[in-house]
Amino acid sequence: MYQYDQYDQTIVDERVAQYRDQVRRRLSGELSEEEFRPLRLQNGLYMQRHAYMHRIAVPYGNLRSDQMRMLARIAREHDRGYGHFSTRSNIQFNWIELEETPDLLAKLASVQMHGIQTSGNCIRNITADQFAGVAPDETVDPRPWAEILRQWSTFHPEFAWLPRKFKIAVSGAKEDRAAVQIHDLGVYLDRDAAGEVVVTIMAGGGLGRTPVIGSIIRRDLPWRHLLTYCEAVLRVYNRYGRRDNLYKARIKILVKALSPEKFAQQVEEEWQHLKDGPSTLTEAEVARVAQYFAPPAYEKLADTDATYEKYLLENRAFSRWIERNVRPHRVPGYASVTLSLKPAGVAPGDATDAQMDAVADWADRYSFGQIRVSHEQNLILADVKKRDLFALWEAAKAQGFATANIGLLTDIIACPGGDFCSLANAKSIPIALAIEERFGDLDYVHDLGDVSLNISGCMNSCGHHHVGNIGVLGVDKDGAEWYQVSLGGEQGTGANGARLGRVIGPSFSAGEMPDVVQKVIDTFVEHRLEGERFIDTYDRIGIAPFKERVYASRQPAHA
Numbered sequence: 225m226y227q228y229d230q231y232d233q234t235i236v237d238e239r240v241a242q243y244r245d246q247v248r249r250r251l252s253g254e255l256s257e258e259e260f261r262p263l264r265l266q267n268g269l270y271m272q273r274h275a276y277m278h279r280i281a282v283p284y285g286n287l288r289s290d291q292m293r294m295l296a297r298i299a300r301e302h303d304r305g306y307g308h309f310s311t312r313s314n315i316q317f318n319w320i321e322l323e324e325t326p327d328l329l330a331k332l333a334s335v336q337m338h339g340i341q342t343s344g345n346c347i348r349n350i351t352a353d354q355f356a357g358v359a360p361d362e363t364v365d366p367r368p369w370a371e372i373l374r375q376w377s378t379f380h381p382e383f384a385w386l387p388r389k390f391k392i393a394v395s396g397a398k399e400d401r402a403a404v405q406i407h408d409l410g411v412y413l414d415r416d417a418a419g420e421v422v423v424t425i426m427a428g429g430g431l432g433r434t435p436v437i438g439s440i441i442r443r444d445l446p447w448r449h450l451l452t453y454c455e456a457v458l459r460v461y462n463r464y465g466r467r468d469n470l471y472k473a474r475i476k477i478l479v480k481a482l483s484p485e486k487f488a489q490q491v492e493e494e495w496q497h498l499k500d501g502p503s504t505l506t507e508a509e510v511a512r513v514a515q516y517f518a519p520p521a522y523e524k525l526a527d528t529d530a531t532y533e534k535y536l537l538e539n540r541a542f543s544r545w546i547e548r549n550v551r552p553h554r555v556p557g558y559a560s561v562t563l564s565l566k567p568a569g570v571a572p573g574d575a576t577d578a579q580m581d582a583v584a585d586w587a588d589r590y591s592f593g594q595i596r597v598s599h600e601q602n603l604i605l606a607d608v609k610k611r612d613l614f615a616l617w618e619a620a621k622a623q624g625f626a627t628a629n630i631g632l633l634t635d636i637i638a639c640p641g642g643d644f645c646s647l648a649n650a651k652s653i654p655i656a657l658a659i660e661e662r663f664g665d666l667d668y669v670h671d672l673g674d675v676s677l678n679i680s681g682c683m684n685s686c687g688h689h690h691v692g693n694i695g696v697l698g699v700d701k702d703g704a705e706w707y708q709v710s711l712g713g714e715q716g717t718g719a720n721g722a723r724l725g726r727v728i729g730p731s732f733s734a735g736e737m738p739d740v741v742q743k744v745i746d747t748f749v750e751h752r753l754e755g756e757r758f759i760d761t762y763d764r765i766g767i768a769p770f771k772e773r774v775y776a777s778r779q780p781a782h783a
Contacts, residue, residue, distance in 0.1 A: 225286045225594060226371050226516045228336045235379070236333045239340060243267050244326035251323060268339025269325055272644045276320040279342040280332060284352035284370040284394070285313035285597040289584040292595055294335045296580035302328050307580070308640060309565060309573045311688055312391075313351050313597040314342060318644050340378065345386045347377035347458075352394045353401045354562075354598040357517060358606045360554045364396030364413035364421055368514040369450065372505070373411070375513075376451050383458050387465030388473035390458070391430075403599055403715050405429050405438045405722035406691060408475045409457060411450070421447040427457055427487065428479030431685035435724050436476040439484035441491060447510070449495075451503040456495035460487065520592040520607060525557025529611040542617055544670065545628040550613065559610055561591075563603040563620055564627040564635065568660050571653045572638040573601035582623045590616055599688075600637055602630065627666075633675040633745070634660050637688055641681030641698060642705070648681030650698025650705035655679055655737050662738040663745075672745065675758040676715070691715050693758050694744060695725045696737070706731040709740060711770055712762050728771045740774055747773045 228236070243263070250260040264270075268279040280295070287295075295315055299307045302324050303317040310316055320328070332338055341348060350373050352366045353359065373392060377383065383390070393402040396413035404410035410426035423445040429438025445453055461475045464482075479487045536543050551560045563583065566572050575583075583603055587595045590612050596604035603625075608616060620626035629635045636659065639645065641652025656679055663669050678692030689695035695710035709732065713725030732740050747770045752761045762770070 225288060225367070226283070226513070233333075233336070236336070236338050236340070239267070239338065240326065240329045240333050243329060247322060247326050262344070264325075265343040266340070267325075267329065268342035269320070269322075270343065271646065272318065273642070273646050274644070275318065276322055276325070277644065278317045278320045278325060278328060278339060279310075280315050280317070280337060280339050281342050281349045282313050282315060282337075282597050283374050284350055284356070284367055285354055285599075286367065287595040287597065288335070289587040289593040289595065291335045291337055292580050292584040292587065294331060294337070296577040296584070298328055298331060299577040299580065306574050306576045308571070309575065309597050309601050309603070311599045311601060311637060311639070311686055312342075312349050313354075313599055314349055315597075316640070318640065343389075344384075345388050345390075346384050347380065347386075347390045347392065350374050350377070350392045350394065351402055351407075351599060353397055354596040354604045355401060355551065355560055355606060356396070356596075357519070358553050358555070358558075358560055359397050359399075359401075360552050361399055362397040362554070363415055365517060366394040366396040366402075366411075366413055367517045368510065369396075369411065369413060369447075370394045371513050371516070372451070372510070373454065376454075376503070383462065386458070386462055387467045388470070388475075390461070390475065392454075400716055400721065401598075403688070403691070403722070405716060406431055406435075406688070407438065409454065410438050411454075416444065423447060423450055423453075425453060425457070427491075428476045428484065430474050430476040431688060431690045432474065433471055433683045434474075434476065434480075435685070435690040436480060437722050437724065438476075439479060439487075441484060441488035448505045449499060451505060452498040452501060453491070453495055455503060456491045456498055459494050459498075460490045464490075519555075522555045522558065522607070523609070525555075525609065525611075527556040527610075529557070529609075532610045532613055535614045539614075541628070542614060544666075545617055545626055546613065548628045548630045548632065548670070549626075553607070555607075557610055559608055559613060561605045561608050561613070561616060562598070562630045563605065563625040564629055565602050565625070566629055566635050566660070567624045567627045568634070568664055569657065570624070571640075572636045572656050575603070579623050579625060582619070583625070586616060586619060600635065602635075629666065629669065631674045631676070632669050633663050633672055633677055634666075634669055636660065636677050636679060637692065638679040639681050639684075639686035641679070641687075645681060645686075647684055648698060649683075649700040650681050650707065651734070652679045652681040652687060652696075652698060655696060655698075655707065655734060658734075658738045659741050662742060672748070673757055675745075675748075676713075677741070678713075688715075689713070690724045691722060692725065693762070694741065699731055701731065705734055707734065707737055708732075709744075709774075711744065711767055712759070714759055726767055728767060729775060736778075743773045744770055 680687035710725030716722030
């Protein structure tokens with residue numbers, strides 16, 4: 225993965241020194257909270273319900289083992305012994321003392337990490353496929369391109385004060401594991417007939433109060449023009465995006481108001497001023513960045529291993545974990561492992577300091593010292609030898625990281641919700657835990673097959689509830705917490721697969737939610753044809769049978 229050069233390190237170190245002085249002035253009273261607020265947000269420090277929350281960037285979800293150990297140390301020394309991995313592939317610490325934050329950032333800088341641009345109306349952390357570089361369905365490794373975009377966007381003076389925050393995702397595989405279509409700017413990488421990298425650009429995606437699937441505005445863009453074209457998109461948005469209304473400031477509103485075709489036309493016109501300019505990429509620059517993502521020193525292995533096959537046949541729990549948590553690798557004899565951060569009784573995405581230290585050790589032992597973070601809030605060891613899978617499974621079991629539920633109903637995506645976030649209308653974590661408890665029989669959940677359940681505590685949709693097969697949104701009804709349920713959302717595959725769920729009807733109290741999900745699942749089981757996924761059954765029978773079952777004995781008082 226990418227390593228800082230002297231310029232990168234100097235920039236981050238100088239930002240820490242600058243921030244340290246800003247905190248000193250805030251604590252001494254030289255700066256008011258109003259004056260300090262934009263300064264702390266530039267470094268990822270939020271004021272939540274009970275304490276400060278510090279959000280740390282994990283570029284395109286990639287971590288080294290020493291970086292993970294530093295995150296564990298920060299959890300021990302500055303938080304309450306844990307961190308929360310978010311749907312942006314970042315990590316958040318929820319119980320931070322203001323006076324300690326400069327030291328926290330200094331420690332991060334020592335391992336090439338920071339909190340820059342994890343907040344504010346700027347280009348946020350760029351995300352990518354958690355299986356980048358190893359997935360068999362990959363055409364182009366997105367990581368070098370994500371890094372090029374990261375370097376271009378960091379401290380870009382023209383885009384530091386956009387109308388609203390701006391999120392970019394990059395994918396180079398057939399399956400869209402980066403949720404590209406629900407981003408402000410989506411980048412799909414492919415190859416043309418001559419083998420050259422070409423880019424499809426999507427714009428105007430996003431969830432929140434007005435969920436929209438992004439629109440394709442440019443196909444087959446030569447790779448050399450990636451930055452100049454993205455700059456044209458940002459310029460049009462920066463110029464015409466609404467600044468008079470916070471709820472209408474995202475690029476999706478502009479694209480929708482103009483129409484994707486008109487927006488694309490404006491981008492093309494702006495691009496004519498930038499095309500072939502200084503930001504045009506060169507082979508030398510791409511090669512400079514790509515060298516940091518060269519394949520590790522894989523051993524030449526057979527694709528099967530006798531010991532591994534023996535454990536697979538003899539140990540049912542291990543074979544189930546392999547089925548759900550282990551994916552094929554493009555190199556024979558290797559596999560990619562997802563460590564579930566969704567064991568029963570734990571808030572989705574949370575990891576303790578001891579668990580983070582353990583993952584760092586496993587990365588060194590089994591996966592070339594590298595870890596990935598997915599937007600589904602799990603951790604990945606991407607390069608594990610098949611012969612080591614049983615040993616890794618046993619180690620993961622001891623740390624509570626071996627729940628065989630990836631892609632299943634209990635692999636819940638959830639924001640921190642009202643337990644922490646000052647923007648939330650309702651709590652997310654208790655709902656997730658109650659549903660996990662209701663569906664604690666892993667054999668039953670396994671038989672259900674792929675079902676995605678996403679929970680957001682407010683309209684900001686940090687839990688991506690709009691694209692969950694089952695989506696749950698916390699809403700405020702007369703000062704009480706209620707939950708709206710939607711069905712039929714899907715992250716999708718390819719450039720046209722994502723879709724938004726439909727709200728089934730009036731909202732529910734917190735206590736009703738396990739029963740509601742149970743009735744949805746019961747309806748699925750009743751109507752399911754052999755081998756059907758939840759989303760396939762929903763497509764075939766529609767929303768009506770689910771709605772009828774859920775509301776059959778209920779007279780809701782709230783809309």
